[in-house]
Amino acid sequence: MRSEGACLDVFACAGCGTEVTAPVSRVALPVHTHHGGWEELHPALMEPATYAVEPRPSGPPWRRWDEVGEEEAARRGIYGPVFSVSFGARNRIVIAPGDSRSLTLIPERCDGYCRGVDGRSGPNLACTGCGRAVATRMDDCGLWQAVWLEPGEVVRRSSGLPAVAPPDWDDLRRADHRVPPVEPDGRWSRRWEAALGVALAHLVVATGDRPVTLPAGPVAELFGPAVERHLPPGPPPCSVGLAGPGVRPPLPRPDVLLVPRHPLTGDPWRPPGDEGPVVPLDSGVWAYLVRPGETSPMPATGVLPAGVLRDDYPPPPDSWYPLPAHARAFDDTLVRLPGVRDPALRRHHEAYGWDVARTP
Structure with missing residues (x-):
């Protein structure tokens, strides 16, 4: 928890000190961070002026399960067979794209599936102050729009602005x-x-x-x-x-x-x-x-007053x-729980998990 008098954080380039984010406050990493809807454009993952940290290894480079082995995979928090294991950095920082500052795309790293960029080639955003690759923009179909800051390329500072009360x-x-x-x-x-x-x-x-x-x-x-x-x-x-x-x-x-x-x-x-x-x-x-939440038991009649917007229930x-x-959310979570090693639970990974031999 933040103590009284705490300030909002800001992240800066570790090379030249240029601030690359707006002032932001930390919140929990959303459970849907890595799980979207295929062939769909998604909104931003994070609320404005917030950031979260992914403690697990994430992003490239990736290594095939059969090359890594069970012991090394377990050290990286994977306890059941998967197609590939991330050997990316731990503690990457995610922000809303609108909270990024002084960053420019690296054109040769802007690969994606069809409608945007997915970070497959590594960091694709460079600091405008020194050209250092410090972050990855991700906004392709099926991905929540986000900017991921590389923990070794940025430093966290106090913005000097008072922080709001932390969520509780x-x-x-x-x-x-x-x-x-x-x-x-x-x-x-x-x-x-x-x-x-x-x-x-x-x-x-x-x-x-x-x-x-x-x-x-x-x-x-x-x-x-x-x-x-x-x-x-x-x-x-x-x-x-x-x-x-x-x-x-x-x-x-x-x-x-x-x-x-x-x-x-x-x-x-x-x-x-x-x-x-x-x-x-x-x-x-x-x-x-x-x-x-409330659902009105009575139908409304008449005309809405001027300036009032409709608020229909979906x-x-x-x-x-x-x-x-979500099939991948289920499988990705299951293989990260040590209990999946129990033979009685392996049927779930076999019956409902993604095909380890074919899933990229």
Whole structure:
């Protein structure tokens, strides 16, 4: 947590000192960071004036699984077979593209799939002060728009501007923190799909591949179809409950608790003194599950006053298309949980994981 009197951060080129970001404050890395929708253009990953840090190795260079071996992969946080293992830097910093400053594209490194750049050739943004390659712009289809700063090429400084209060558990109670599962055009939210994939992987490991019973309401309605697909049916099921700041765990305590991640640290919430299994959720998704929000029970009539914009509720998706778990988010999370080494859990990686022999 930031102490009283703390200032916003700014990142500068390690070579010449040119500031390459606007003043920003740190938040938790979004769970959907590496998981978007294929062949779709996405908005910015980060909110304006924020940044996050990816503690895991990420980006190029990549090495094939069969070249790396299980022991080296485990040292890089990968515990199950994947197509390739990142040997990129740890602790890369991600910001919204609009918060970058004094950076210019390196034309020969602007490769991408079809609609933008994807960083396959390494850092593609250079400091305008000295020409040092310090960051990577990513905005191709299927990727959340972002600028990734290389940790060895930038330094963090105080901006001198006072920082706002850091996000805390109390922020989860704000109405604007909730993330609805449906986009305005009626499609399922890509953020929800990724959050479900990540949570499902944790649930598989926490339950040891046992069937579960979900709490009635939004959790069962939204998560139920995906859970039924990935976890086997039959008794005796594990009980799952919803808990978090202001939401006491049911009594007796369920076998597994669905809890939010802290909006600043990313750590899962826990009841005081509790050491039982928990499944961390995207805090905005958790906030919606706890308090879905108001829906007017009465139709509105008449004309809107001048200057008032419409605020319609998004139409729900067709009932035959339940909320899907993002396949890659599920698999990428599962292989990063040490519990996947349990032979009883390997079936998930084999049955639902990406084909290690063919997936680039």
